[in-house]
Amino acid sequence: xxxDIHTLAGAYALHALDDDERVLFxxxxxxxxxxxxxxxxxxxxxxxxxxxxxxxxxPDLKARVLAQIDATRQHPPVGPPAPPLTVPLTALPxxxxxxxxxxxxxxxxxxxxxxxxRLLRLLAPAAAVLAIAVVGLGVMVVNLNVRMGELxxxxxxxxxxxxxxxxxxxxxxxxxxxxDEAPRPRGAxxxxxxxxARVMVSPSxxxxxxxxxxxxxxxxxxAYSLWLVHTDGQLTPVALFDVxxxxxxxxxxxxxxxxxxxxxxxxxxxxxxxQPSTEPVMLVxxxx
Amino acid sequence: MHAPRPRLTAVDxxxxxxxxxxxxxxxxxxxxRQAFEALYERFAATxxxxxxxxxxxxxxxxxxxQEVFVELWRQAARFDPERGRASTWILTLAHRRAVDRVRxxxxxxxxxxxxxxxxxxxxHDEVAETVExxxxxxxxxxALDVLTPLQREAVELAYYRGFTYREVAEQLGTPLGTIKxxxxxxxxxxxxxxxxxx
Numbered sequence: 012x013x014x015d016i017h018t019l020a021g022a023y024a025l026h027a028l029d030d031d032e033r034v035l036f037x038x039x040x041x042x043x044x045x046x047x048x049x050x051x052x053x054x055x056x057x058x059x060x061x062x063x064x065x066x067x068x069x070p071d072l073k074a075r076v077l078a079q080i081d082a083t084r085q086h087p088p089v090g091p092p093a094p095p096l097t098v099p100l101t102a103l104p105x106x107x108x109x110x111x112x113x114x115x116x117x118x119x120x121x122x123x124x125x126x127x128x129r130l131l132r133l134l135a136p137a138a139a140v141l142a143i144a145v146v147g148l149g150v151m152v153v154n155l156n157v158r159m160g161e162l163x164x165x166x167x168x169x170x171x172x173x174x175x176x177x178x179x180x181x182x183x184x185x186x187x188x189x190x191d192e193a194p195r196p197r198g199a200x201x202x203x204x205x206x207x208a209r210v211m212v213s214p215s216x217x218x219x220x221x222x223x224x225x226x227x228x229x230x231x232x233x234a235y236s237l238w239l240v241h242t243d244g245q246l247t248p249v250a251l252f253d254v255x256x257x258x259x260x261x262x263x264x265x266x267x268x269x270x271x272x273x274x275x276x277x278x279x280x281x282x283x284x285x286q287p288s289t290e291p292v293m294l295v296x297x298x299x
Numbered sequence: 300m301h302a303p304r305p306r307l308t309a310v311d312x313x314x315x316x317x318x319x320x321x322x323x324x325x326x327x328x329x330x331x332r333q334a335f336e337a338l339y340e341r342f343a344a345t346x347x348x349x350x351x352x353x354x355x356x357x358x359x360x361x362x363x364x365q366e367v368f369v370e371l372w373r374q375a376a377r378f379d380p381e382r383g384r385a386s387t388w389i390l391t392l393a394h395r396r397a398v399d400r401v402r403x404x405x406x407x408x409x410x411x412x413x414x415x416x417x418x419x420x421x422x423h424d425e426v427a428e429t430v431e432x433x434x435x436x437x438x439x440x441x442a443l444d445v446l447t448p449l450q451r452e453a454v455e456l457a458y459y460r461g462f463t464y465r466e467v468a469e470q471l472g473t474p475l476g477t478i479k480x481x482x483x484x485x486x487x488x489x490x491x492x493x494x495x496x497x
Contacts, residue, residue, distance in 0.1 A: 018479045018480055018483055020483055021454075021479065021481075021484070022457065022463075022464040022478075022482045022483070025454065025457035025486070026398045027464045029465065051382060053486040054387055055383055055384065055490075057391075057394070057458055058384075058386060058387040058390035058391055059435075059439050059493065061345060061349040061394055062386070062390065062435060062436070062439060064345065064348030064349050066347050068343050072364060073336075073343065075365055076365055076368040079365065080335065085328070085373055085375065086374055086377060087376060088329050
């Protein structure tokens with residue numbers, strides 16, 4: 012970083028930097044209050060140049076914009092004024108599952124609860140052994156902040172799933188379950204040992220987000236299928252997906268979750284299946 | 300871009316008080332669709348004007364202007380009134396989007412230019428100007444007149460055409476450092492002139 016980097020403030024405010032330089036300069040801004048202040052002033056000046064350019068858009072643009080925002084999730088508001096329908100962070104109850112005695116946090120030798128046992132039987136006896144840990148609110152907030160931070164700077168694209176993660180944060184019945192795959196039995200499952208998953212779920216919103224990392228791509232002409240496992244043993248397929256190039260998965264689920272006690276992932280033919288045709292590679296129990 | 304209006308003490312102030320841009324944008328952050336429509340009415344011509352001037356191609360300009368307003372809706376929660384005015388936030392978003400599209404379409408640039416050169420362009424004077432706006436425009440033009448011709452050229456090529464400072468330097472056959480300095484000094488001079496005028 013040379014002393015000369017300060018002179019980029021003008022070009023930055025005019026959006027006249029290459030992407031590489033913009034990233035460098037934004038890193039500089041984070042640690043140079045003088046440049047940050049100057050950039051804010053020069054951006055305001057540049058915006059006034061824009062104010063000279065008035066041209067009426069076609070009249071139907073407004074209707075198109077309004078139709079599109081009706082289908083667009085917003086980033087959650089931060090700070091005051093308090094939103095009318097969102098519970099502020101500080102009012103979130105501590106996750107009640109924290110106290111549940113049946114939750115196992117020991118990766119090597121989990122003691123499955125009855126419902127977990129039932130699920131394992133239901134989906135497949137040889138399913139990979141998973142350790143289930145419930146993450147406390149503090150950790151969750153930190154993770155979410157990191158995640159929201161990744162969406163920056165400024166004008167990043169946001170997927171519906173990412174917006175949904177943010178929306179879930181305000182849910183009063185938000186539940187977070189994190190699963191790190193234990194050393195797997197030989198031959199079981201498709202996942203590398205490093206795979207992990209996190210499910211955020213709010214039955215009141217009817218929304219859940221399934222996040223995973225460290226997964227292998229689905230085999231040729233196959234896809235992963237995400238299932239809802241209901242308390243009565245019914246299985247509902249909710250998504251077919253493949254893994255992003257960086258090994259991560261973000262799947263947004265909107266469904267009646269009141270009777271759902273687990274989420275499972277199987278490998279299926281690429282057009283999907285009505286019932287799981289393979290052993291689950293991942294199983295996340297939402298109950299204790 | 301508007302003269303400052305009196306600050307209100309509460310967002311839900313008297314019914315006959317016109318909310319300022321900042322209050323509207325903060326309300327949009329909380330999902331207020333009416334506030335969004337009001338902001339659309341205030342900024343549609345300027346957002347479209349910025350995008351159209353940078354991109355030129357009419358149908359692409361419509362697309363990008365639509366993207367800008369959808370982003371405004373989506374990202375309104377990121378607006379921080381402590382850090383600047385709503386008009387700055389909105390026009391920065393609009394210009395950024397337009398510039399991104401220009402660079403993505405660089406290979407088609409010449410063709411787009413030729414098309415644009417032939418077509419009739421609606422100028423800003425077709426848009427009814429309020430007294431407030433006319434004053435604002437007079438001030439900004441006066442501030443532009445304060446720049447040296449070289450500063451003005453560098454600022455205008457970047458802002459109105461979406462060129463990077465490297466491209467500007469190449470086009471003018473001028474060293475990079477000189478162009479960087481002209482852009483910064485030009486904007487600082489404008490800022491100071493606007494401060495003195497406003």
